[in-house]
Amino acid sequence: MSNTELETTYNARNIEKEIYKFWEDNNCFEADSNSKKEPYSIVIPPPNVTGVLHMGHALDGTLQDILIRYNRMLGKEVLWMPGCDHAGIATQNVVEKQLAKEGKTRHDLGREKFLATTWDWANEHKNRILEQFKLLGASFDLSRKRFTLDEGCSNAVKKVFVDLYNKGLIYKGTYIVNWCPRCQSAISDIETNYETEDGHLWEISYPLSDKMGAIVVATTRPETMFGDVAIAVHPDDYKYKDLIGSDCVLPLTGRKIPIIADEYVDKTFGTGAVKITPAHDPNDFEVGKRHNLPQIKVIDEKGCMLSNEYVPPQIQGLTREEARKKTVQMLEEHQVLVRITPHVHNVGKCQRCNTTIEPLLSTQWFVKMEPLAKPAIDAVKSGAIKFIPERWEKNYLMWMENIRDWCISRQLWWGHQIPAYYHNKTGEMVVALKNPDPDNYTQDKDVLDTWFSSGLWPFETMGWPDTNHPDYKKFYPTTTLVTGFDIIFFWVARMITMGLEFTKKPPFSTVYIHGLIRDEHGQKMSKSKGNTIDPVDLIEKYGCDALRFTLTYLCTYGGQDIKISDEKFEFGRNFANKIWNASRFVLMNLSAQEYDLKIEQDKLSIADKWILNELNNVSKIVNENLKTYRIGEVANILYEFFWNKYCDWYIELSKINKNEQVLVYVLDSYLKLLHPIMPHITEAIWQKMPLKKDVIGILNSKYPEYNSAFEFSSDAKKMETVFETIKALRNLRAEFNIPLASKINILIDNNEELYSQIIPYLNRLAKVESVSFDKNKNIEKSAYCVVGDTRITVPLADLIDLNQEIARQKKKIDKLNQELNSIEARLKNEKFVSNAPKDVVDKAIERKNELNSEINLINETIKKLS
């Protein structure tokens, strides 16, 4: 096989593996921070170190790679920074599950040994997911690969923590936090998902201590009553006005608590009286602070009832669920349970393990968000950072403007240990980069929220805090951030706040938000539902380029979620196959050893001009759309051009009359245009093309742009007429069941200059035997094609049923008349003529004239037939 020949069958996987290796072997993805070229950089949303590639990565990775490859071809110095996230809770959960299989917990191993085990696990897996990204054709710079827990990131994290602490933006305090009893850790507000659950509203009667009677409170969590420190009513609630200031008695334990007034209470809900449990409810915590009430803990970190003086002995040690049952039972026995009504309410769940969250009074570390949020709000409002699509800005701003402090400490082992040190004897706390005195100070046991380190990702990966680092200087701030809307708050918002605070620059200028991948029914894909599609399987089955193309094609500008099923990828596979075969044909039909991609204008036929004109338009629109992130549109346009223009027409025409220069030129340009989306197949074919090449791969070639020398719109329009004619003749054959084997002779009554040029095309593509331009020739028993101002007579002798032909022509006239009527109505409307833009009116007049002459021509034709 010669070096310009393509294999007969397109074997995607073999080619893709070979091509990716070619790029890797030639270090094609390595960024040069000393380059003089304009920089373009993207940091990957770091996948979970223990994760495996899923469809979300496939989409996200494909889009990033498209932008990277496009900008590389625009001549920029590009860096796509790869790396993984240590994913605190998720990773620790995985390792703990492994241990559980051996009947062990992390406590059996101890912190040091557990961390060693987890590191082993992480090291073993951290290459896996990035290796899988390679299957996507990712052109990231693996020589710069980072990990959120590596030394550089750890130093960045420490510095950020210490600085924020010194600025008073990180503080330690005791507040109600979302506590996951399974993870045994605090989690942040956004890691808490709310699910509606059918519960009950229990109304409990609390006897007054000084007077007769009782006050009835409504609660969804009776088991927390042992931590009650007051009953609150609304100050204006006439029902309870007299009771404010007096005391009542907690049933079952007999503890005396006050009745207080607070605006927080909703008079219309429940009984209008609320039990206040500051240690186990965020709202009650606030009420408690306002009224200087004590905080009584009755539930522990495992979600079990404490054994203390406040909890009745029968309830001590029970789980939350058991305690609720038992409490209700005891209340019933004491006849203080007034009423039980079904009640639907929202229950907080841990994002990681779906365990019901326990709001718990706990000492944790927090980031004071408001001062940090302000510049982050301004950056988006001022346009320094733009979201695409724009609507996400509103979403982002709404969240930022109502931001609450961020609980960053986690009671885990896997992660960045908080750089706070406590004196072993005095308990004095020092927050510093290093332990001031390891003999006498012990480091805080807690680690930081995973998102704390990923929030620094755009600059911690660029050498920060060394602001003289070449990468930092060349590639920070990054250009575009590509991600799904589900992590705007978790990640994007944090990167913006941290980036602005520590580098004084927005970490990126554009945030491109795409939709989420869903299954064919629109359901989120998840392992537990069993509806996942593995991109690795798809790649094996259809090829990486097919996967990329299909995903891109389905990815709309509005960022709609993308519903997929296995079969949908046949679309991309078929397209890849088409590209392969068409290219194979072109390469087979080239005679020269080498082409220099110069076009000799005087040798161009109208067909050549037409395809160059089309290519030119496509180049223009594709560039525009790539620059404005209309990436799905790019896939649409490129598909349409190649299949419906280049293959269906130009290649067919070239079988009759070929211009090798143009054939090669268009294929070369097209492969370049498509390369960012389908990198392997375009590279593979391009490597086989006999071209004078000044770069080693298509990935380094120059992206095609609009070229005014190829503006041939009037010739292109003539060519469209030719296509119309061929289609009309084919249609006629189909309607009269004339087999291709029987040749037809035709008579053309107009536009001799144009049609005489294209007789060979009519010959081959419409199986026309001969063409005559003799207007006087009159032939009986003919069918007719009217194309614009030209009538084509097709003598059919006995093959034709005249009535059928009349009906056929009438049908056409009806259609044209319909359009004509609507245009005439418009033109008769004075308001249209005076108000509509001139070009719209002119276009309508032009179209009216066209329609009139075509209709006249058909009418004449019908007369001939009758």
Add this chain to the structure above:
RNA sequence: GGGCGUUUAGCUCAGUUGGUAGAGCGCCUCCCUUACAAGGAGGAUGUCGGGAGUUCGAGCCUCUCAACGCCCACCA
């Protein structure tokens, strides 16, 4: 409670400043024409969710209603 999205051909979805609707799949007819049957030629299919308004003109803009979905907040 607040915000956002979706509703277009049987199915999945495009439709970029308002000018009179498209693709893929599926369906029907014909064709193994030597790049491709993962293909080629031809064909059928839509009061663009309902209603109202703005406009000469609305799938697109405004209002309203309905259904479905998502996000945020959360009343014990």
